[in-house]
Amino acid sequence: MTAAEELKKNAARAACEAVRSGMVLGLGTGSTTHHALVRLGELLREGRLKDIVGIPSSLATEKTARGLGIPLGDLEAHPEIDLTIDGADEVDPELNLIKGGGGALLREKVIAQASRRNLIVVDESKLSPRLGTRWALPVEVVPFACAAEKRFLASLGAAVRLRVRDGRPVATDQGHWILDAAFGPIADPAALAGALDRRAGIVEHGLFLDLAHEVIVATADGVRRLSRPS
Numbered sequence: 001m002t003a004a005e006e007l008k009k010n011a012a013r014a015a016c017e018a019v020r021s022g023m024v025l026g027l028g029t030g031s032t033t034h035h036a037l038v039r040l041g042e043l044l045r046e047g048r049l050k051d052i053v054g055i056p057s058s059l060a061t062e063k064t065a066r067g068l069g070i071p072l073g074d075l076e077a078h079p080e081i082d083l084t085i086d087g088a089d090e091v092d093p094e095l096n097l098i099k100g101g102g103g104a105l106l107r108e109k110v111i112a113q114a115s116r117r118n119l120i121v122v123d124e125s126k127l128s129p130r131l132g133t134r135w136a137l138p139v140e141v142v143p144f145a146c147a148a149e150k151r152f153l154a155s156l157g158a159a160v161r162l163r164v165r166d167g168r169p170v171a172t173d174q175g176h177w178i179l180d181a182a183f184g185p186i187a188d189p190a191a192l193a194g195a196l197d198r199r200a201g202i203v204e205h206g207l208f209l210d211l212a213h214e215v216i217v218a219t220a221d222g223v224r225r226l227s228r229p230s
């Protein structure tokens with residue numbers, strides 16, 4: 001394990017300290033969250049956690065969680081989630097996030113909005129003075145509207161690329177495509193989120209505003225905890 005992965009592991013284990021028996025947990029997607037899933041599996045096998053139910057944010061997370069023995073449910077049976085542990089691609093000083101690098105932004109936002117508490121785990125490279133400084137904004141679109149939405153995002157000032165792998169568009173678990181829109185530092189994330197929310201053809205976007213309650217940051221000097229400014 002690299003030094004960076006070891007830091008992520010330490011932060012993810014710290015996040016799992018917030019989990020209590022009987023909780024309904026939102027399970028995020030990504031490399032950092034993977035460490036949290038491994039830890040949850042360990043705690044269950046040791047008998048230190050019991051009767052938890054995980055709501056996975058992606059098919060990949062569902063597969064991993066099942067392999068680790070984490071009991072799973074869905075939002076039909078558990079519409080309110082006690083705690084979600086997830087990662088982020090970029091975090092600003094107000095704990096607003098850009099998410100979606102792993103392609104699970106739609107399900108991740110549904111789970112975040114259904115959660116009483118969202119605990120975000122990142123390494124210190126994800127901290128940013130302003131969203132968009134280091135990461136393009138993922139925008140999930142229906143394939144039919146891809147060209148129109150690419151043009152729309154460009155009209156808002158973004159350099160836009162369709163996310164592809166092996167020469168084909170990357171499809172989300174819902175069969176949508178992802179446009180990565182590089183705006184540079186975003187002056188008004190709320191205004192941009194509003195414009196994207198109003199656009200037909202855009203299913204979801206990676207601006208997660210006012211959703212994170214706490215961010216656990218893995219650093220070379222240990223784990224830092226950041227709380228949303230009051």
